[in-house]
Amino acid sequence: MGAGLRTLALLATVAMGWGCGGADSSTTLADAGIGSADGSATAAVAPGMRALLDRRCVGCHQPGGTGRGDYTIDTEVLSRRLSIGTAVAARTMPPWMPDPSCGSFDGDLSLTNEELALVADWAAGGEPQAAVSPVEGARPDPGPPDMQLAADEPYVPNPEELTDRTACHPIGPTFAIETLIRGVAFKLSRPELVHHLVLFAVPEADVVATPAAGAGAYSCDGMNLIPIAAAIQMAEPYLLPAGVAVPVPAGYRLLLQVHYNIAALPTGDPIPAVTSALDLWTADAATGQPLNIYPVNADDLVVAAGDAEGSATSRTAVERPMSIYGIVPHMHIFGTAFYATLRRADGTEECLVSIPSWRFLEQRVFFRPAGAELTLQPGDSIQLRCEYDNSYANQPLVRGVRGEPRDLTFGWRSVDEMCELNLLTVAP
Numbered sequence: 001m002g003a004g005l006r007t008l009a010l011l012a013t014v015a016m017g018w019g020c021g022g023a024d025s026s027t028t029l030a031d032a033g034i035g036s037a038d039g040s041a042t043a044a045v046a047p048g049m050r051a052l053l054d055r056r057c058v059g060c061h062q063p064g065g066t067g068r069g070d071y072t073i074d075t076e077v078l079s080r081r082l083s084i085g086t087a088v089a090a091r092t093m094p095p096w097m098p099d100p101s102c103g104s105f106d107g108d109l110s111l112t113n114e115e116l117a118l119v120a121d122w123a124a125g126g127e128p129q130a131a132v133s134p135v136e137g138a139r140p141d142p143g144p145p146d147m148q149l150a151a152d153e154p155y156v157p158n159p160e161e162l163t164d165r166t167a168c169h170p171i172g173p174t175f176a177i178e179t180l181i182r183g184v185a186f187k188l189s190r191p192e193l194v195h196h197l198v199l200f201a202v203p204e205a206d207v208v209a210t211p212a213a214g215a216g217a218y219s220c221d222g223m224n225l226i227p228i229a230a231a232i233q234m235a236e237p238y239l240l241p242a243g244v245a246v247p248v249p250a251g252y253r254l255l256l257q258v259h260y261n262i263a264a265l266p267t268g269d270p271i272p273a274v275t276s277a278l279d280l281w282t283a284d285a286a287t288g289q290p291l292n293i294y295p296v297n298a299d300d301l302v303v304a305a306g307d308a309e310g311s312a313t314s315r316t317a318v319e320r321p322m323s324i325y326g327i328v329p330h331m332h333i334f335g336t337a338f339y340a341t342l343r344r345a346d347g348t349e350e351c352l353v354s355i356p357s358w359r360f361l362e363q364r365v366f367f368r369p370a371g372a373e374l375t376l377q378p379g380d381s382i383q384l385r386c387e388y389d390n391s392y393a394n395q396p397l398v399r400g401v402r403g404e405p406r407d408l409t410f411g412w413r414s415v416d417e418m419c420e421l422n423l424l425t426v427a428p
Contacts (some may be wrong), residue, residue, distance in 0.1 A: 045078065046128050046129060047128075048122075048130050052115060052132060053077065056115070057071050057093075058071050082123060084123065085119055088116065088119045089116070089119075095109065095362035097357065098354065099354040101354070102353055104368075105368060105369070106366075106367040114133065143281075145280055145281055147280040148277070149171045149172030149173075149278045150275070151170065151216065154216055156272070156273045157260050157274070165259075166257060166259045166412075167218070167260065168200075168217070168256065169218065169255070169258065170218060171199075171253075171254040171255065171276065171278055173253065174252065175248055175252055176250060177250050178250050179248045180246070181228055181245060181246045181247075181283075182239055182245040182246075182281050182283040183237055183239035183281030184199060184229040186199075189273075189276075190272055193260050196230065196259050198227060198230040198256075199278070200228060201226040201253070202224065202254075202255045203223070204252065206223040206224060207223075207255065226252070228246050237279060238365070240291060240325075243289050244291050246291055259412070261414050291325070291424055291425070291426060292425045292426060294423040295423075296340075296422075296423065297410070297420045297421075298386060298410070301409065301417060302407060303388045303390045303417065304390065304407055306405045307388075307391070308390065308394070309387070310388040310390055311388065312386045313385050315384075317378075317379075317381050318380040319378060320378060322375070322376050323425060323427075324376065325426060326367035327340070327352060327353055327421060327422070327424065328422040328424065329355060329363065329366075329420075331417060331418055331419060332360060332415075333360045335388055335417065336358050337355060337357065337358055337387040338354075338386055338419075339354050339385040340353050340385075340421050341382070342380060343383055344379075345377065345378075345379030352421075353366060365424065382421065388417060
């Protein structure tokens, strides 16, 4: 992110949404899978497969989600039968990037062997009736939100800025008393236009409109900002670990910073108005241990134009004791792999996260299992290695046109790059 906000704001605390991708959206009559062997119509997804979809897929594949298609509708699912089976067999769906040999994280979306077999049977034309056993350690239902807030007005991105625009939107009223936030769900009407979001708390007097940016746009510059949460994707709400929350002082209100990636619009599409809203889950004072952020960056990265195997590395010394509850790896669209290693003061090493196949739309927070927090001490260090493909074939399409490669450096735009690991910590 830009000067003064990057380390504070970009994924400044928790990536609240689960990242989701989608099976290929193209279908054929063979892919539709809507006819049985005797030619009769199949109107509904088999009960066993429906139970799996509801538990593992619908959170992203629904209206307002980030996955393609609405998997609450049986005919939509059946129209994608083969492509769903192919994506699941290739382990690209449900999306989960970390290599399991490098530690475990809470909420692993990887399917069990039993679930994989059920999907394979269904994709091949079977009609599994029995549901597989629920995945142990699945995230609990957070229940209804304690607050539902909306932006004061919709925002229309400037059509002359066809790549990136960052705007801030006031959300909800001023807090009359200190409030502890333990969970957030981001709700934007056009999530496909969003590169990332950061939710701040800010003094009411600091909220100043910037009319030049368009109706509904405010500045986030020069304010006393408290980062609350952040997201790349917005599919489902996410709660902080038990006993952890982010305090919002009395007299502050919420300001949602949205990095819009207008280049995601197809050529010729009009720039739509975007409405912003939030669901919040709160905690009481007894469960309000504050969450902190400890950023680790390779700020001096340079990847030459045309280099399909570029990389950046860094080593950052730990300056104070901390307990890691979660990590947020972050790169942009040119990233191909991400590795982080903890090097102890005595020279021993521990793998923090290994992502050999980076996918921009599937990044998220990775929480360590409850009770498995990792304590760091001064003298320890964090080593990063990020890999990139800056070849012509990997250049993004901007409103339908593929650009020429250029040197990549550290920057906040979608067409710049980052090599960043945010550690979600509390004081030990």
